[in-house]
Amino acid sequence: MMTSLLENKHALAVFATEHALPARASLTVQWGLTEKLVTLLAPFEELTKQISSHSSSTADVIPSVVALKRLLSKETEADSGVRTTKSALLEAVSDRFQNVFTEPLYYLATVLDPRYKDRYFDVDTKMQAISMLQRQVDTITPNSSGPARETMHEPHAQRRRTEDDEATGGLSLLAMYDEILEENALRHREEEQPTKPSTSVQVHGYLSEPPIPRDQDPLHYWASNCARYPDLALAARKYLSAPLTSVDSERLFSAASDVVDDKRNRILCEKAEMLLFVKMNFAFVKKKLLIPPQ
Numbered sequence: 456m457m458t459s460l461l462e463n464k465h466a467l468a469v470f471a472t473e474h475a476l477p478a479r480a481s482l483t484v485q486w487g488l489t490e491k492l493v494t495l496l497a498p499f500e501e502l503t504k505q506i507s508s509h510s511s512s513t514a515d516v517i518p519s520v521v522a523l524k525r526l527l528s529k530e531t532e533a534d535s536g537v538r539t540t541k542s543a544l545l546e547a548v549s550d551r552f553q554n555v556f557t558e559p560l561y562y563l564a565t566v567l568d569p570r571y572k573d574r575y576f577d578v579d580t581k582m583q584a585i586s587m588l589q590r591q592v593d594t595i596t597p598n599s600s601g602p603a604r605e606t607m608h609e610p611h612a613q614r615r616r617t618e619d620d621e622a623t624g625g626l627s628l629l630a631m632y633d634e635i636l637e638e639n640a641l642r643h644r645e646e647e648q649p650t651k652p653s654t655s656v657q658v659h660g661y662l663s664e665p666p667i668p669r670d671q672d673p674l675h676y677w678a679s680n681c682a683r684y685p686d687l688a689l690a691a692r693k694y695l696s697a698p699l700t701s702v703d704s705e706r707l708f709s710a711a712s713d714v715v716d717d718k719r720n721r722i723l724c725e726k727a728e729m730l731l732f733v734k735m736n737f738a739f740v741k742k743k744l745l746i747p748p749q
Contacts (some may be wrong), residue, residue: 457493461486489536495544498526510672511699514568516561519576520552553736556580559587564694567675567687569667585658592686595693657684710734 460467464486470476502519505511527545555561556576562584565571573581581676661684667676673695681688714730715722 457489457496461489461493462689482611488536491533491535492540494533495537495541498523504700507646507702509703511540512564512568512695513561513697513699514564514571515699516555516572517565518571520555521575524548531677559591560694560697563588563591563690564697566662567691567694568673569661570669570671570673573663574666585662588690589655589658592658592690595686595689597748654686657687661687707731 502523506515506519515628524545527541527548531537562576562580565575566573566584573584576584656667667673673691677684677688677695710731711727714727714734
């Protein structure tokens with residue numbers, strides 16, 4: 456509203472002159488304060504548009520809050536007249552979003568987003584987030600050395616104990632044959648295990664790489680690097696799928712009013728559902744078709 460007011464500043468001045476409205480010397484100051492308020496609130500509008508997009512996820516919460524708090528904490532000469540408002544906004548943002556840094560959903564999603572990783576945490580929160588990520592990845596992914604993998608190999612048939620074995624306490628020549636076979640069978644099973652790096656190696660290798668640009672799609676990154684970090688890719692599929700806001704759901708309800716209206720009120724529910732599906736997903740299908748084959 457204030458932006459629209461500033462855009463009509465000249466028209467309002469002409470109207471005041473034509474109708475002989477009393478001029479006030481403070482109007483210049485008030486127009487200046489309005490311009491500063493518009494500048495101060497511009498990042499909030501920009502951030503609202505960003506988090507309302509269909510590609511936003513819970514990974515955008517912490518970086519957005521950190522960036523907004525840093526912006527509000529910087530003092531400039533243009534803050535004259537709105538410094539109190541700026542401080543109040545900073546305090547309100549800090550109070551409202553203080554719990555996001557202790558909620559696992561938010562900081563795990565942030566770490567798993569290759570655009571952010573652990574770059575938006577302080578030292579203590581960073582170590583806590585990495586430890587939590589390690590535990591979550593170990594929970595999500597199956598243990599490659601567990602019993603499930605051992606069932607893939609047939610156990611070596613043990614030789615029946617003979618009377619000589621009983622007499623010698625198992626220290627017989629035939630027993631040594633079996634012991635050697637069992638040792639080599641165990642070594643062979645260990646060598647056959649896949650060379651997939653452990654979860655800790657994946658986490659540290661992933662975090663040691665620089666983040667990707669913010670305009671790139673994190674899902675494309677994980678699609679291209681799932682072979683390098685298979686366990687992390689599974690965790691990213693879980694935590695990066697949560698939408699940040701309910702804007703897409705509200706858009707779906709608005710789209711339904713375009714499909715089912717007074718002139719098309721007898722359409723079957725199945726057809727209305729299919730039309731809504733096509734309407735909401737056609738942009739993704741079109742974008743996918745425009746991607747050149749790899």
